[in-house]
Amino acid sequence: MAVYEHLYRAYEGEQHTAWSRFLVIPRYALREVFKSKIFTTIFILCFIYPLVAAILVYLHHNVNALALLQINVRELLPIDASFFRTFIEVQGAFAFILTVIVAPPLISRDLANNALPLYLCRPLSRTEYVLGKMAVVVFLLSLITWVPGLLIFLFQASLGGFAWLWANLWMVGAIFLGSLVWIVLLALIALAVSAVLKWRVVASGAMVGLFMVPSAFGEIINELFLTRSGHLISLWVTMNSIWRGLFGLFERRVGNVRGTVTNPIYDEQFFDIVLMEPPLWASGLIIAFVCGVCVWLLARKVRAYEVIG
Amino acid sequence: MTSVIELEQLSVTFGKRPILRELDGALNGRAIGLLGPNGAGKTTLIHTLLGFHPPTSGTARIFGQDITRDAKQVRSGVGYMPERDSFIAKMSCVHFVRLMAELSGIPADHALERAHEALFYVGLGEARYRPVDSYSLGMKQLAKLAQAIVHGPKLIILDEPTNGLDPPTRNRMISLIRQIRDGGRARILLSSHLLRDVEECCDEILVLNDGYIAANCNLEEERKANRKFIELETRGGNRVAFVEAIGALGCDYALLGERRVKVIMQEAVEISDLYRLAHDNEVQIRRLNFKRDSLEDIFLKAMETTDGRATDGRL
Helix, strand or coil: CCCCCCCCCCCCCCCCCHHHHHHHHHHHHHHHHCCCHHHHHHHHHCCHHHHHHHHHHHHHCCHHHHHHHCCCHHHCCCCCHHHHHHHHHHHHHHHHHHHHHHCHHHHHHHHHCCCHHHHHCCCCCHHHHHHHHHHHHHHHHHHHCHHHHHHHHHHHHHHHCHHHHHHHCHHHHHHHHHHHHHHHHHHHHHHHHHHHCCCHHHHHHHHHHHHHHHHHHHHHHHHHHCCCHHHHHCHHHHHHHHHHHHCCCCCCEEEEEEEEEEECCCEEEEEEEEEECCCHHHHHHHHHHHHHHHHHHHHHHCCCCCCCC | CCCCEEEEEEEEEECCEEEEEEEEEEECCCEEEEECCCCCCHHHHHHHHCCCCCCCEEEEEECCEECCCCHHHHHHCEEEECCCCCCCCCCEHHHHHHHHHHHCCCCHHHHHHHHHHHHHHHCCHHHCCCEHHHCCHHHHHHHHHHHHHCCCCCEEEEECCCCCCCHHHHHHHHHHHHHHHHHCCCEEEEECCCHHHHHHHCCEEEEEECCEEEEEEEHHHHHHHHCCEEEEEEECCCHHHHHHHHHHCCCEEEEECCCEEEEECCCCCCHHHHHHHHHHCCCEEEEEEECCCCHHHHHHHHHHCCCCCCCCCCC
């Protein structure tokens, strides 16, 4: 099949290792993603907060700089678990925005153009196909969440000394695990939406709706029934609870509501309701359930051809 | 020698609806034509061979490798050109074909070279930097062929490759398929509604009807077998004496109407013998046809079987 000979010939050269073949998918997809100027701009903006965080860490350890800027060190945010939890929360929000931009066309475009048979007729399983698409999201979100998070942690450790590192080493796990759970959740939801809806705009809208609508509904439940159980249907709050749990900042009791009710028989009665956040295990269960539903949807939808029995 | 495709009691059911029913047989041709009316199970058979649908019972082997157990090895050696428009949007054709080559296991630099070669081979060399979604139907078909052959598979599965093509593009497609077949480096499984395409490209056919194998025969052998079947149109002379003389040579014959004679020739009998006997009996041979079953005859005979099953598995 040489260009000048125009003959068909078999390929007899070396081959990729079978396990790494799915990585071809993110390589091509990332090339496409970075062709978009809007995406590239937003991606760069995602590094502003890590930069600010790094500057804060630097200022904490540089007396000259503090003096120059006339800032008291006590006015700065302390570099502790709360600092890193805030970092993960802020970067988590950026991760959501990136996912809404990048993920919806990943599978929907292949479905719309009947490209799945072309992938799946090759030595690539359905699982590997989904992993390849997921790798696009995981790679991009990792670059803005746990990778800069750990770099800032190392930066602080290098300035704070061995004692600080030893006392806070557990935070490495919290930063990595907290980011990873969020990344996997976002990636699975986005891919499931992409597999169900063929139109990019609709898929992006559905992705935003899935996070916003239940959150709003949850708040209505909380207000009506004087509870915090409504947070269980809000993925934002559920994830926040997990982050707080990982950084040792989770408290179930978040306050109480005091008031009076007027009863015609017993006159005025006081009530005092303690507001309790759902337990951490319930939040974990919700996240696992949502991930399970997404995997089930992907297993149903990612097929070379849909069979109507 | 290992068969190209072996079917072993292969059944596929969707819900409660059987689509393929206990298919058995071995296909060995250089180019195998897969024929059958709509809903016969052709596409399902192809999809099952590619591992898109799991067999309900039985199995199949491609070059001796089980389609279920060795699915990845099977797919490494197979190229597939789907029937419907299939491509990756917003990608130039050369990148599309390169991606397909890489997914088949070819390293990136070799894949790029192979993609260029494949596109030149199918005749899309000049248009290879254009996005596939901007191609005409004919060009998309050729791009699909390029992605099916880019990794140099041992078996190329073509599902309706000439669908919707204008005559020149169809001829180009048929000529490419024949070139690949004659090159001998890859076997072809060609599914088509167009008997002409199959007749021009294939040397073996598998006819499916209602999920059963209605016929499985080697076209070359059929043609050879029927080469000795001759139809004569005669005028004048002693026609009865003429056919009796043919019978005396050991050939079977049949009189059709007043002028036509059907003769099944024997090994030792030559055409010149017929002319000699005609001359001896003052019979004029106005027309002499080597009659053979056309693919259409074979196909129609296969369709005549009541439940789709061939009586003895072969025609």
